[in-house]
Amino acid sequence: SPPQHIPLKILLTDYNRELTWEDISLTSNLLGAGHFGEVRKGTVMVDGERIPSAIKILKRGADDASKQDFQQEVNIMRHVGYHPNIINLLGVCINEGQQYMALEMAGNGDLLKFLRNSRMLEVVTPTYANTRSDFNGRTLSTLSSVQLLRIACDVATGMGHLSAKEVIHRDLAARNVLLTDNLIAKVADFGLSRGEGIYEQTSKRAIPFRSTSIEALTRRIYTTKSDIWSFGILLWEIVTIGGTPYRGMKSRTILGRLRDGYRLPKPRNCEAELYQLMMLCWKTRPEDRPTFTDLAEQLEGMIEDKH
Numbered sequence: 611s612p613p614q615h616i617p618l619k620i621l622l623t624d625y626n627r628e629l630t631w632e633d634i635s636l637t638s639n640l641l642g643a644g645h646f647g648e649v650r651k652g653t654v655m656v657d658g659e660r661i662p663s664a665i666k667i668l669k670r671g672a673d674d675a676s677k678q679d680f681q682q683e684v685n686i687m688r689h690v691g692y693h694p695n696i697i698n699l700l701g702v703c704i705n706e707g708q709q710y711m712a713l714e715m716a717g718n719g720d721l722l723k724f725l726r727n728s729r730m731l732e733v734v735t736p737t738y739a740n741t742r743s744d745f746n747g748r749t750l751s752t753l754s755s756v757q758l759l760r761i762a763c764d765v766a767t768g769m770g771h772l773s774a775k776e777v778i779h780r781d782l783a784a785r786n787v788l789l790t791d792n793l794i795a796k797v798a799d800f801g802l803s804r805g806e807g808i809y810e811q812t813s814k815r816a817i818p819f820r821s822t823s824i825e826a827l828t829r830r831i832y833t834t835k836s837d838i839w840s841f842g843i844l845l846w847e848i849v850t851i852g853g854t855p856y857r858g859m860k861s862r863t864i865l866g867r868l869r870d871g872y873r874l875p876k877p878r879n880c881e882a883e884l885y886q887l888m889m890l891c892w893k894t895r896p897e898d899r900p901t902f903t904d905l906a907e908q909l910e911g912m913i914e915d916k917h
């Protein structure tokens with residue numbers, strides 16, 4: 611069977627690798643599907659080694675926006691280069707007019723589903739049970755708080771690398787973070803990313819409003835600081851073991867309340883220190899928010915305190 615982990619030398623050798631069709635082997639195992647096409651489990655042959663891969667396939671009849679996103683994602687990945695906390699590109703292939711993007715496989719799938727599958731209570735009332743453990747004396751998740759903090763810290767580290775490369779993700783959320791077999795978190799889905807320092811969205815793509823910053827919602831201004839806001843929401847998703855932010859509130863209501871200064875309340879049993887970190891990410895003035903480096907350091911410190 612293929613190795614569980616991609617040898618680093620393969621990830622580091624050639625980011626512009628063109629795969630031939632013969633290098634790719636697809637299975638019927640569907641990992642995801644979307645507007646653009648689908649993601650299938652498979653393997654790719656790289657430097658004589660068969661590597662497990664998630665292969666993103668751009669469907670033949672894809673619209674221009676999807677084609678653009680697909681190419682953009684490849685370009686961004688090539689620009690960003692290797693990092694252990696992002697999903698890395700193994701290579702691309704065009705066969706009979708169909709485009710394929712071979713990505714590093716993350717065996718535990720997306721973080722949102724993973725969190726929800728780790729829930730130990732059948733019924734979780736989000737307003738009250740937004741806690742990892744000790745909800746009425748019972749444990750809420752099979753994951754320990756150290757494991758959860760480690761995931762958060764990994765994401766902050768991966769995002770730190772993206773921001774150092776001046777890439778704005780624009781859709782950072784638990785569903786766009788993938789977990790390896792060893793529970794290493796990797797930032798994925800660069801389809802919406804842009805390389806500019808500030809990107810003003812002009813297209814009519816749907817906005818993931820529950821995790822989008824106040825200035826991006828109102829003025830369509832995206833910067834690394836708007837990714838920081840989304841990271842704060844992601845922390846909240848982790849603490850609530852896959853809760854839905856602002857559950858039951860409509861997008862207009864959310865924006866109105868955010869403008870009035872309202873923020874997601876502290877989930878029960880969320881440690882004050884962690885909630886403070888979220889609240890810093892949701893500062894109205896983008897420049898008042900921390901950096902990904904700050905966040906990774908803080909989270910690392912919290913992990914150490916638990917040992």
Ligand code: ADE
Pocket residue numbers: 641642649664697713714715716717719720788798
């Ligand atoms: N779904 C989408 N991309 C994936 C990946 N790289 N690994 C596992 N599942 C995925």
